[in-house]
Amino acid sequence: MTVIKGCRLICPNNTHDPILIPDREPVYVGRSEATRCIDPRCSRKQLEVIADWESGEVTVRQLGLNSSAIDGIELEKDRKCKLPKGGTIYLLVGMYPQRVEFTYKESPKSPSSPKTENSEKKNKEKKEALKRPASDHTSSNPKVKKPRISSVQGSKSHEIENGSADKAVEEDEEDIKQLEEKLKILKKNAAEKKFAFSSDSEGLLADNEQKKMTSSGKGKRGGGETSGSSLSKTLSDGSSLKKTSAGSCKSPATKSSSAGSDSLNRSAKESEGPPATETKWQPFEKLYVCTRKGVRARDKIAGFDIDGTIITTQSGKTFPTHSGDWRILYPEIPGRLKKLHADGYKIVFFTNQLGVSKGKTTIEDLKTKFGSVLDKLGVPAQILISTGGGMYRKPAQGMWDFLCQKANDGIKVNIDDSLYVGDAAGRPEKWATKKKKDFSCSDRLFAMNIGVKFYTPEEFFMFQKTAPFSLPEFDPRATVSARIVDPPSASLTSKSQEVVVLVGFPACGKSFFSKTHMIPKGYVHVNRDTLGSWKKCVDVCAKALREGQSVVIDNTNPDKESRQRYTNCAKTAKVPCRCFFFTATITQARHNERYREMIDKSHQPINDMIMNTFKSKLKVPELSEGFTEILRINFVPKFKDSKNERLYKQYLLEK
Structure with a gap:
C-alpha cells in the first residue's frame, strides 16, 4: 500500500523551482519570485491551492480579478474547483502553467496471519508455475497439490485425499494445455497479420x-x-x-x-477500428472529447452540430433555461443516425460552447445534458466540445484536425465520403416561412474549410430544397495581390526628410509594414500603443523632425483631427507630409486579428467594439488636409511556414 508523503506545485516548462504544498493548508500563488511571473495582470494572491494528502484531491480558487484557468477552461472568481487528475492550472488563461505533483511512499505492512501468508505463498507459486515450460508442469510443478499420506496406510482418509490430489493434477494439466493451445493460436494469428504493402510508389506487395x-x-x-x-x-x-x-x-x-x-x-x-469498451471524457486545452461506449473509429465521418441541428429547447426560448431544457428537433433524427451508423459512418458531434469559458455553464452540466441526448438518440457517437476561442472554435477546423489526428485510432478519414450537418448556414431572414436569419455561417464555413459535403438539418433530415445563403465578403482562400502599393510606380520611402501618416483598421498590417519597409530606411517609428498617448506621439514626432529625421506615424488616425496633429508638425518643420491609406476592410481586419490570436498566445486581442469605433470615425484622407501624396497600401500577408498559410486561408470568422 502506498501513501502520499509530499506535494508540490511544478511548472511543466521548468521556469521555476517546485513550490511545496502542505497537507490541507492553503497556498497562494501568483505574481511572485517563486513563480517567476511578473505579469501585472496577475495578482500576488491570484490562486488559492489546497491539497488533501489523504484523498489526493486538490481544490483551486481564483482570488485575482483577471481570469485563471484549468485545462483551458476559465475559472470564476471565488468559486472553488476540483483539479482533475493530471490537470494543468494556468495563472492567467493560456499562460504560466502549473501542475500538482504528489510523491508517495510504501506504508508498513500489518502483521499477517499464518493463513494469509500461506494463501499469498500459494498464489505466488501458482503464477511462477505458469511461466515454466510444459514439461515442468508434472510432478515438479509446485502448483500441483501433492497427495498427503495419512499415518494410517490404507485408511479412508488416505483414499479421499489421494483422489482429490489426482483430480487437482488432472485439472491443472488440462488448464495448462488449454493455455498453451491458445498461445499457439495467438502466435499464428500474429504472424499472419504481418502481411502489408511495400513502401514503393507502385503499391505492390513485398x-x-x-x-x-x-x-x-x-x-x-x-x-x-x-x-x-x-x-x-x-x-x-x-x-x-x-x-x-x-x-x-x-x-x-x-x-x-x-x-x-x-x-x-x-x-x-x-476502414474501421474496435469498439470503445467504456465511455470516456477527456479534457484538452479548450477542448473536451467524449467517446461513448461502442464507438468505432471509421474512415467515413458523419459530423453534426448539436444545438439547432439535433436538439432545440423544450421551452421554445432561443437559449436553454437549464440543462434539461431540450428535445430532439425532428422525430426522424434518431432513425437517420442509426441508418448512417449501420452504413459504416462514425457519428461525431462538433459543438461550440463558449459559455463554459465565460462561466455561464459548466462542463459537468454539459456532460449530463449530452449524455441524456445520446441516450435518447440510441446510437454510439463521439462529441468534441470547444469551450473557448482559438483553434478549436468553429469555423476553424481545429476540432476536425484533432479528430483525424488523435481521436480516430489512426484510421484515415475519407473526405469524399464524409459529410457535415449544421444550422449556422448563413441563411437570410425568411429563408423559409416564419424562419429567422441564421445567427452565423460558422457551420457552413466549417464544412468548407474541411472540404466535406454540407447540409442544413432541413435538407438532411427533412429532404427540403437548398435554401439561399450568403458568405462573408472577405474570402481568405482568394489569391491575394502581390502588389503592395497603388499606384505601382510610387516610392514607399524618400531620400528627403518627411512625415508619413498611416491610416487603417487595427490588424490591417500597419506595424508590420512600418517594421518591414520604413524603419530599416531610418524612419523614426511613432506608435501610440508603445508611447501611451497622442500627445507623446506628437512630441516624439516634433523632436525627430528637429533632429533632421523622417517619421512614420503608426496609428489608426481615422479622422481629419487626428491626422492634422502630424500635418502641422510637418508644416512647422517645413517638410512634406504623405498619407498611406491601408485598403483592408473591417472583415479582413477582423480575420487578421483572429489569425493573430491563434498563432500568438501573447497577443492581446482587439475586440469588435474597437473595430466598429474606427469604422464609425473613418474619413477617407484627402490632399486638402495638407498631404503632398496619398498612396493606397494593400495587405500582402507573409507566412512563417505552410502551416500558418493554411490556417490563414481558412474561414476563421463566424459571420
Whole structure:
C-alpha cells in the first residue's frame, strides 16, 4: 500500500523551482519570485491551492480579478474547483502553467496471519508455475497439490485425499494445455497479420510476403481473409494505389476491378477500428472529447452540430433555461443516425460552447445534458466540445484536425465520403416561412474549410430544397495581390526628410509594414500603443523632425483631427507630409486579428467594439488636409511556414 508523503506545485516548462504544498493548508500563488511571473495582470494572491494528502484531491480558487484557468477552461472568481487528475492550472488563461505533483511512499505492512501468508505463498507459486515450460508442469510443478499420506496406510482418509490430489493434477494439466493451445493460436494469428504493402510508389506487395500468400492461398489482416491468387491478379496489372486528398487509398482501375479492391479493403480492415469498451471524457486545452461506449473509429465521418441541428429547447426560448431544457428537433433524427451508423459512418458531434469559458455553464452540466441526448438518440457517437476561442472554435477546423489526428485510432478519414450537418448556414431572414436569419455561417464555413459535403438539418433530415445563403465578403482562400502599393510606380520611402501618416483598421498590417519597409530606411517609428498617448506621439514626432529625421506615424488616425496633429508638425518643420491609406476592410481586419490570436498566445486581442469605433470615425484622407501624396497600401500577408498559410486561408470568422 502506498501513501502520499509530499506535494508540490511544478511548472511543466521548468521556469521555476517546485513550490511545496502542505497537507490541507492553503497556498497562494501568483505574481511572485517563486513563480517567476511578473505579469501585472496577475495578482500576488491570484490562486488559492489546497491539497488533501489523504484523498489526493486538490481544490483551486481564483482570488485575482483577471481570469485563471484549468485545462483551458476559465475559472470564476471565488468559486472553488476540483483539479482533475493530471490537470494543468494556468495563472492567467493560456499562460504560466502549473501542475500538482504528489510523491508517495510504501506504508508498513500489518502483521499477517499464518493463513494469509500461506494463501499469498500459494498464489505466488501458482503464477511462477505458469511461466515454466510444459514439461515442468508434472510432478515438479509446485502448483500441483501433492497427495498427503495419512499415518494410517490404507485408511479412508488416505483414499479421499489421494483422489482429490489426482483430480487437482488432472485439472491443472488440462488448464495448462488449454493455455498453451491458445498461445499457439495467438502466435499464428500474429504472424499472419504481418502481411502489408511495400513502401514503393507502385503499391505492390513485398516480394517475400507475396510469395507466402501465393503459396498459402490466403492472406489475413485484422481478421479478414482474401484469396492470394485473387489479390495477385488485382495488383499484377501494375495499377498504383494513389493517396487521395482524404488520405485513403484508391485504385485508378476501372469498375471491373473494383470488386477486387473492395475485397482488399475489407481484408485490410483499414476502414474501421474496435469498439470503445467504456465511455470516456477527456479534457484538452479548450477542448473536451467524449467517446461513448461502442464507438468505432471509421474512415467515413458523419459530423453534426448539436444545438439547432439535433436538439432545440423544450421551452421554445432561443437559449436553454437549464440543462434539461431540450428535445430532439425532428422525430426522424434518431432513425437517420442509426441508418448512417449501420452504413459504416462514425457519428461525431462538433459543438461550440463558449459559455463554459465565460462561466455561464459548466462542463459537468454539459456532460449530463449530452449524455441524456445520446441516450435518447440510441446510437454510439463521439462529441468534441470547444469551450473557448482559438483553434478549436468553429469555423476553424481545429476540432476536425484533432479528430483525424488523435481521436480516430489512426484510421484515415475519407473526405469524399464524409459529410457535415449544421444550422449556422448563413441563411437570410425568411429563408423559409416564419424562419429567422441564421445567427452565423460558422457551420457552413466549417464544412468548407474541411472540404466535406454540407447540409442544413432541413435538407438532411427533412429532404427540403437548398435554401439561399450568403458568405462573408472577405474570402481568405482568394489569391491575394502581390502588389503592395497603388499606384505601382510610387516610392514607399524618400531620400528627403518627411512625415508619413498611416491610416487603417487595427490588424490591417500597419506595424508590420512600418517594421518591414520604413524603419530599416531610418524612419523614426511613432506608435501610440508603445508611447501611451497622442500627445507623446506628437512630441516624439516634433523632436525627430528637429533632429533632421523622417517619421512614420503608426496609428489608426481615422479622422481629419487626428491626422492634422502630424500635418502641422510637418508644416512647422517645413517638410512634406504623405498619407498611406491601408485598403483592408473591417472583415479582413477582423480575420487578421483572429489569425493573430491563434498563432500568438501573447497577443492581446482587439475586440469588435474597437473595430466598429474606427469604422464609425473613418474619413477617407484627402490632399486638402495638407498631404503632398496619398498612396493606397494593400495587405500582402507573409507566412512563417505552410502551416500558418493554411490556417490563414481558412474561414476563421463566424459571420
